[in-house]
Amino acid sequence: MSLKYHLIFFINLPPKFKTNPMKIIFTLTLGRLEHLPVIFLGVFECGGERWGVSDWKKLRFLFARPAFGVGFMTTSQWLLAKCGSGSLDILEAMSKLMNQNLIHKLPSRGTITASGDIVPLSYIAGLLTDRHNSKVVTPDGEEITVLEALKRAGIPSPFELQAKEGLALVNGTAVGSAVAAIVCFDVNILALLVEPEFTNPLTHELKHHPGQIESAAIMEFLLDESDYMKEAKARYEDPLAKPKQDRYALRTSPQWLGPQIEVIWNFKGTPKRVSMDNLGIAIAAIGKLMFAQFSELVYDYYNNGLPSNLSGGPNPSQDYGFKGAEIAMAAYYSELQYLANPVTTHVQSAEQHNQDVNSLGLISARKSAEAIEILKLMSATYMVALCQAIDLRHLEENMKEVMKHIANQAIRKTLYTGEDGSMLETRFCKKEILKIIEHQLVFSYLDDPTNPSYSLLLQLREVLVEKSLQESPKEEGETDSGYSIFKRIPVFQEELKARLGEEVANARERFDNGDFPIPNRIKKCRTYPIYRFVRIK
Missing domain, CATH: 1.10.275.10 (Fumarase/aspartase (N-terminal domain))
Known part of the structure; x- marks a missing residue:
């Protein structure tokens, strides 16, 4: 039969x-x-x-x-x-x-x-x-x-x-094997969702560690043809303008994830208890990398110009953004570390010392399953934060274009001609002014662009003051064009403030309503399906 x-x-x-x-x-x-x-x-x-x-x-x-x-x-x-x-x-x-x-x-x-x-x-x-x-x-x-x-x-x-x-x-051992299989399946899915931002595969291929090579290859595939990577390459064409090294949480992520992938692979053929104990440690290690990257993402000292706590509101003093999520991530990871403690060291004699040495395989598998649930919470929180960072970059690009347009209009109106209609030397400051706007971090002034103590207006004023000093007479009898330029500084500032106060608020409102001239770069990236799933579904 x-x-x-x-x-x-x-x-x-x-x-x-x-x-x-x-x-x-x-x-x-x-x-x-x-x-x-x-x-x-x-x-x-x-x-x-x-x-x-x-x-x-x-x-x-x-x-x-x-x-x-x-x-x-x-x-x-x-x-x-x-x-x-x-x-x-x-x-x-x-x-x-x-x-x-x-x-x-x-x-x-x-x-x-x-x-x-x-x-x-x-x-x-x-x-x-x-x-x-x-x-x-x-x-x-x-x-x-x-x-x-x-x-x-x-x-x-x-x-x-x-x-x-x-x-x-x-x-x-069907039940323990079943739970172990579920945990291994889940951890494979979650490990693939960890998304470090940068990798160079050559280094990892030379090391000959299969897990490290695979993790680097996955990252390379996800980042290939990414608009964000193209922008970073264009921004840092000058090697002196970029950091000498990325921070450890980013640049060592293939080396860190590689051994964890190999532990997950090597589940087969070993006792469930030892496998699940090792798997719990691997899960905790993945959680550690995720927690480190999340911490850098929400900290404005490390996140390359994004607002602290990834606050998306117009008033950061009233918007705590992901502060609660960061605290939750710390709690999740602390629990994950606790669950990584091995069950192997807690074996007790049972059945009147007949089973004086036993495996506790199901207990270990259950604890690994609990760890998986915590890692899922961390992954979900991290993915939402990444999507928030992507949207903030999108806002940054659009608001930067608005700022350039406003500055252009203010320059044409106040710095091209003097009160008597004569051409001013300040018209040649346009390039320097736009360069400052290009390199100034948008979120350092976006909440109140007219604030005179913010670095944006201070740097723009410095450009004009420097130009007026350059045009000041060096000898008696020379035309004092520097004084004419100096008198235009407050005029330029008032015109700029008047435009900024109204147009920036209107542009921000249009962006929030989905009306923006520059599309989101994430649509051209291979990770867009994940972004779409998190944001829409």
Whole structure:
């Protein structure tokens, strides 16, 4: 008799076949399973509906409740692999229940994972034998009885377990393996979402560390053809104008992430407890890098001209921006560090010293799952902050153009001609004035551009004062054109203030309403789908 299942496998393959190493699909016949290097399996066809491999949200339903569905599937794998530990009727019944998304409720605690996760797996045996306190959860979250679940799955009656079948069902590590598989899946997704801003792949390729090379390659791909990188390259054409080195949180991110990626890869083939302990440390390390980059992003000393706390409002004294988020990130990371403590050092003797050394694999997997949830919170907070920074850059570009236009108008009106209609030397100051506006940090004056104590007006005044001194007579009898220029300084300032007070506020209002002449650069970047997901969905 041949029993076929549509299954998703995570399989060790030679490098040349790893076009998509995360998911490989097979249709297997009973008896072949033991010949494949299987790590974890999941259902590919459920309820008669064929799922796409990329439709992970549907698969996620089975994973959402701690290891209920996945533990069920790994138990099926165990029975299949042994080919004799359980009857085909039990395997078919488990397959029918999975195909209907009818998942037994399992406890997430109460096992030391010695010879197996006996306590939680006994609940699966209780489902098949109709134990009176067993409950089944439907896809809608409804709790139903075992008999109702069996009826919906087309199973005529509960089972009476035969020799070895009870032991085969409960004496395995399916629940711990299931939670570990979920955690590994989640951490792979989250690790790919970490987005450092700069990388040079040559250095990493010379090091020959595979994790470092992969993380650098991902960053290079994300940043390739980015408008922000093109702007940075144009801005820092002069090597003396740019920082000698990026800060550690940015420039060492491939080296930092590389070992964590390798730890995640090396889950297979090692005991779950040690793997999950190592995975928890890797998760904490990823969180540390994310926290360091977030801290630099919200601090105006490091973020290259963005406002402190990424405040987006017109009045920074009343807008605390991401200050609360920064405090939350510190709390998240502190908890993540706590969860990174290994479970291995807490093993206790059990069962009257029969199981005096045991694995605690499920506990370690659960703690890693908790760490994943914290890392998700950190990732979500960081992505929102990155989107805020992108929007602030967009505002900066548009307001800079407005400032140039205002300055041009004020220069033409006040600095081209004197009171008597004569041409003034100050008309040659236009280039220097526009250069100051180009290089002045927009958010250093945007909240009150008419404030005379802000650096913008101070620097513009310095340009005109310097020009008037240059044009002052060096000898008696020379025309004092410098004095004429000096008299135009307050006139220029008043004209500039009058325009700034009205036009900047109007331009800011138009921007907030979605009316801006310069489009957002993020639309031309490969990370735009992430930005769009965060901002729109």
